[in-house]
Amino acid sequence: QVYMVESGGGKVQAGGSLTLSCVASGLAFSSVTMGWFRQAPGKEREFVSGISWSGAATDYSESVKGRFTISRVNDKSTVYLQMNSLKPEDTAVYYCAASPFWAGSKFHGNYDYWGQGTMVTVSS
Numbered sequence: 192q193v194y195m196v197e198s199g200g201g202k203v204q205a206g207g208s209l210t211l212s213c214v215a216s217g218l219a220f221s222s223v224t225m226g227w228f229r230q231a232p233g234k235e236r237e238f239v240s241g242i243s244w245s246g247a248a249t250d251y252s253e254s255v256k257g258r259f260t261i262s263r264v265n266d267k268s269t270v271y272l273q274m275n276s277l278k279p280e281d282t283a284v285y286y287c288a289a290s291p292f293w294a295g296s297k298f299h300g301n302y303d304y305w306g307q308g309t310m311v312t313v314s315s
Contacts, residue, residue, distance in 0.1 A: 193217040193304045200309030211272040213287030221265040224290040229283035241296035277313045284308040
């Protein structure tokens, strides 16, 4: 059984920072691509960031590039999302996900396992 548990969400004022964590179990964590997606109320789930199995490759959506940083510690089966300079439009439920592929990491259909999500609310 695969479990992925996100934490670190909360409420923050615009310009603030949060760090999300996602701990995975039941899978070969060091062999999978990890991604962060988000879904705002009334909107579709969108790609935020991805990181390859080794951490050597990362990718970001244009909306978060330069503000968010993804990282992973394979020995801890954990992926992080450091979010700085938060904006009200970053308000969403954030999900971590695992994929066997790096190619196509922006597409949620390529991810096999998902966490339950953690809410991030940014007030103006």
